Amino acid sequence: MQNNDEFLAALKAEWFKRFTEILADKTVPLSNLKCLELCEARCCPRVGMRPLSPDKIASPVVVLLPFEMEYIMEKTGVSKDVFRIWPIDLTPEIRLEIGTLDLGKPCPFLQANHLCGIHEHNPLDCRTFPLLPSLDPAGSLEWSLGENCPSLAFLSPAFSEHMKRTWRELLPMIPRSWWDLYEFADHWTGYPKPAESNHAD
């Protein structure tokens, strides 16, 4: 048990170090996205998004990396309750809790003016959008684009390449089960309201 605790503490420290490095990197090229001009917070899971038609939603879910929830909690003081938490098991004895935001647990950091209230600490998933990473069957990164992002056409290639490099560097640290959760998030918008169900009819 103590070994597991030590392992988790070391892993958490390593992730915190990486998040700090990523956030402190001032060499990131501008994304060139016209978020404020064109966007209506379509990639932030938020109150009022559920009834929107699918073409008005760019992303209804944010999936945090391992220990990113803890990092944000430490940096911003928010409680764990604001996140939806999913388990991923690294070993039979070691479980990580991964924080997500969705339409049932909307982003608590989005301000009324559509600005991000924690931009200096915001999740890598948010920073990367509209780039969407995934794993191919061989375990290599592949990329797609969030097609409903209204400023997609303005996305800077230099920014894209920078973010892809950031993810490539993180790849060895990300467990396969996290990618499974990320894949699941494509089919998840938040805990359903009572009227919604799996029933097709």
Added chain:
Amino acid sequence: MPIELQRPQGASLHVVNGASPELLSVACNLFADIFPEDRRYLPYLRACAQGNHPSHPNTYDHVWLVRLGEEWAGVRIFSYIKTRSFGHGAYIGFTPQARGQGLGTWLVAETQRQLDEDAQRFGRRGSLGYLVEVERPIDAQTDEERLRDEKRLQFHRQCGGIILPVPFIEPVMIEGVDYISPSDLEDENPRPMHLVLVPSELGNNLPNLNLVDFVHGLYYDVYRLPKEHEFVKDALSYLLGGTT
């Protein structure tokens, strides 16, 4: 993505049911060869071949054989859950010489087609796909087991499978069946497994999967666990907290 594949050359599907004792015998022998560790579940295969076994009141069961050329090559056992809009894939397996020829993905596509037909037969618009329980590579005791488990999981991923983020424990057997006694399974223990949804086209287009329905469908309607069972509570603990 939904799978649309041509039938691999020389392959054919054969339905095993009460009208075909010879095929049932072939299916049992093949099952025992492909899944030697699960031989004690042969009565389950025989029950599923009846389609509507009284011990499985909520499912409509199928047993299929795959023939490749002159050889029996594979066996498939799955069920449509009549009380839901999805199915349960219990077994899919092939002889070593039949592997790697695209039979698995073809059989998955055929399974989806059958479940869709079943869904319509039971008054639904269509099937959302099926759930399958897959061994977790992290529980493997040896490298060989781990590789086997990773391969199995990857097969389901390549068929479009979505690994659901619920802590799932596989019960040893369906509750209250009349064809296996608890003493036959006394060495078996519930095991943690990945719960994977292999969605149909309809399921793949759902924006919001209902995990509660999936967990309830498998535990209550297939395994017939009592309400408030700890496995149900555990599986939904992250989503619902203490309520099931």
